[in-house]
Amino acid sequence: MIPSKPEVANTGNVAPVVSGAPRRRSAGWVKQYGGILTGLLVLVVLFWRLSRNFMAVGNLLNIVLQVSITAVLAFGMTYVLLLGEIDLSVGATVALTGTVAALGLEHGLWLWIVLPLALLAGLALGAINGVLSSLLSIPSFIVTLATMGVFRGLAYILSAGVPITVENERFVRLGNGSLLSVPLPIWTLLVLFVANQFILSKTVFGRKVYLAGGNPEAALYSGVNVRGLRTLIFMLSGLMAGISGVLLTARLYSAQPNAGMGYELDAIAAAALGGTSLSGGYGTVTGTLVGALIIGVINNGMNLLSVPYFYQLIVKGLVILAAVGIDVQSKKHRS
């Protein structure tokens, strides 16, 4: 606001910083998440009115449980999108890392070897994407479109095309056990949410991601190693996919070569619903989490109402279109 009194204007016209900041921050919060939280609330109320079972604690936990695997993927996707890139290979990575874990267990490896192994596999697969796209300058859409096929194929070959059953008790508890009557995948989701939120909003690394996504050239001129950062981000996305792979395998008591098919699209949809810009520079994991919950609520609510699957697809598509459209338009008109 420009002060209208000229004598104030002559002293440099700087708005008071300290007193104004907290109010503005809360206003910014409402501005950022108000729309999407309202959307989530409307959906919850809608399904509550339509179906008596929806609001049961068990069902609500079930929604979050179902969401947890794609939400973890979507956290990784958020970093990738923030850089203005895309990772289509995460669904296949889920299958491949799950297969690696199940094979390890089948060959009698210890759990404490198998878990790091699966996560390392995720990191390595991400590193392949990162190196191809940043060092060879191939667009990430193409790179990950290709590796999506390669990773999926590898999962089929390693598992000989059939599900690998997992019998390790402690491993399957990761997907089915509970702590304080909250399922373990939900705990994993919460921990990763807090960690990623912290990394993106508070650390130097996170700030570099926003900077490099907002304007790669300005980031370079400010001393950011943009290529290195891009490789790291794809590794991070691979790591998140590895975690999802472990969770899914544990939950299903088996690794399946066709697991996680199409999850990359749910992850992208969750991030986009949460306000992450596909051209980079803007977005948060908080938004992504809310976006993932919206998708989960729609899936669950329509299942409760026994909406046929084909109609569910249509409704989901329209909701995403509407939500992102409203978001984009409102941001445009604000300025």
Next chain:
Amino acid sequence: MRHTTPADGAGAPSLETRSVDKSFGAVEALKDVSLTVHAGRVHTLLGENGAGKSTLMKILAGVYVPSRGRILLEGKETVFAGPRDARRQGISVVYQELSLANNLSVAENIYANHQPHRFGIVNRRQLLLDTRKLLTSLGITLDAETPVSDLSMAQRQLVELAKALSYRSRLLLLDEPTSSLSHSEVDMLFGVMERLTAQGKAVIYISHRLEEIMRISDKISVMRDGRLLCTLPKQDTSLDELIALMVGREMRHLYPLRRAEPPVAGPPMLDVKGLSFCGQLHAVEFSVRGGEVLGIFGLIGSGRTQVMKALFGIRRAAGEILIDGQPVLLRSPADAIAHDIAYVTENRKEEGLVLGHSVTRNINMVYFQHGGARFGVVNASAEARMTRDALSRLKIRTASPEQAVGELSGGNQQKIVFSKWMGLRPRIFILDEPTRGIDVGARYEIYTVIRELAAAGTAVILVSSDLPEVLSMSDRLLVMREQRIVKELGTAGLSQEEVMSYATGAVSA
């Protein structure tokens, strides 16, 4: 210096605004502005950064719709449906920020909106022909087929000018068209402006270079805080009066006084030997001592920015760079920054800022990586302090530190590009057109900061096309021409004419 006889119709109002207001949310950018521009005249808008000049221009160009008020074109009230509509009504514009498509050629940019075509298919031969004719008539030496991404800022500004002049318009709006240009290109532009006004066309002109304003204007309107303070005929006013009106106080000096004693003659801090790369630089050699301000001047295409990019690790060039006598390898800006080199780039929109991010984020763009963090976690209160210091020191006009930088006025954006490096305490500070678009008052602050850094031992390299600026600020001056250094000069008692004669090659060294 101008002008001879007014053409027919000169003096009739060409364009008027009546009580125009414009606000952006809570920001009132224009308040009750009534301006009358006469045909055949050059009407200059003068005002501090953020005074509302560009906003007024954009209203006249149909980009913004005024919140209140009317616009009259040759006496008839009019409404612009958009920039295309304004252009159809005879208004052409050079915006403050470049608006060219980098991947397209010079010709395609100039005729972007009216390419010669037959049945919708572009007539390429005609396009190149028209472009060459236009460029020649303006005295611009540029190849019509070069992609804009290969051009320097100054050359891009010339393309913007040619683009605006490719329309037959009755009113030309020029928002800081000369901010990257040096003398000879400015002369060219002024020649064109005089030709247009002689034909009875009107020009609105914005610049922060005061000597230009005194040269070309017929009338001068001073703006402050979104209001039009007054309109004066050029002959009834003086530079001092204009400055006082604009900044609201007397300014005794435009440049801080030089230190009494010259910088101590120590060993060079930066030594550049035989810097070349094919066709773009020829064996550039120079050295700078700590505490010294080395000016570099040259006309368009003389290679100044290329040298700076090589020093900052962006261009790989043959040759040797020594810091404190030790050869260093600068492969990236990160390497350069690790050697305490800072670089204020000339292209703020593309290389300097993230326009959609907040003022705070942009000011701390370098600081958060160097000093503004502990154990990898950004220190928010240190950042807030940096922001506060920069905002008050350079009088950056912003609604709040959270405002997006893209919403600030051009000059205020430029101040942010400068303040980015303040957290680093650079030992070698490279400044490429650091005051582009900055008003006299804030320039003084920037000059003071530069002097202070030099006094504390920083080696400063100042590249500028603003000749009075380099002459007043540097201890030593290098003149570049055709990708070489042609002359080294001491700045005591040096005249603009002498520098220009080396820069243009009228005198060989």
